[in-house]
Amino acid sequence: MRCYQIVVSPIGDILLVAEENFLTQVDFLGVNDRTELAGIVYRSNQVLEQAKEEITAYFQGTLTSFTVPYAYQGTEFQKKVWQALTRIPYGETLSYEALAREINHPRACRAVGQANHRNPLAIIVPCHRVIGKNGHLIGYGGGLDKKVWLLQWEQRILKEGKILAK
Known part of the structure; x- marks a missing residue:
């Protein structure tokens, strides 16, 4: 199941999308046309919670690299x-x-x-x-x-x- 959360940041709202046990998308809301929420459920899971914590820590200046499990598709x-x-x-x-x-x-x-x-x-x-x-x-x-x-x-x-x- 694909699910998402929104993180409020100093440079705008950030969309986090997860599938299964992996973060699959981090995007600025309102910027990219690829931000399509149809078919994605607004709810949290362990990966999204970890991603939110890490992104928040990044914007607090206390985190320099991320450990949240992620996956991407591409060539x-x-x-x-x-x-x-x-x-x-x-x-x-x-x-x-x-x-x-x-x-x-x-x-x-x-x-x-x-x-x-x-x-x-x-x-x-x-x-x-x-x-x-x-x-x-x-x-x-x-x-x-x-x-x-x-x-x-x-x-x-x-x-x-x-x-x-x-």
Whole structure:
């Protein structure tokens, strides 16, 4: 059974969707057309509760990485990109070009960008940490303003030394 919960965050409401024992979607409400709630039950389960706790702790500045079990569907290439995203350290950035090289597809910068855009687990799989090779912020499925906020937030938390848990 697919079920969902909403988390209120400093940058807007966040939709959490779980199927069985896995988180399958984290998305900003009102931003993406893919946010379709038909056929999903508004209720909680253990995975959604853990996801809510972890997202809340992230926005409190006390959590830098997530342990909630998640699953995503995509092409093998997309999965390779999404896995690589989880290795970008909290508060750091990586260019699309460097990410393409990391997954052994050095000429696939554009495809890496498309995979980033299709990331079904915003924040949990930190696609907001990917930037242009010139250091400029380029696109974000949740909106560029949210990408800026998330990157500035992580930098601020690191500078303040506020982190209590990883």
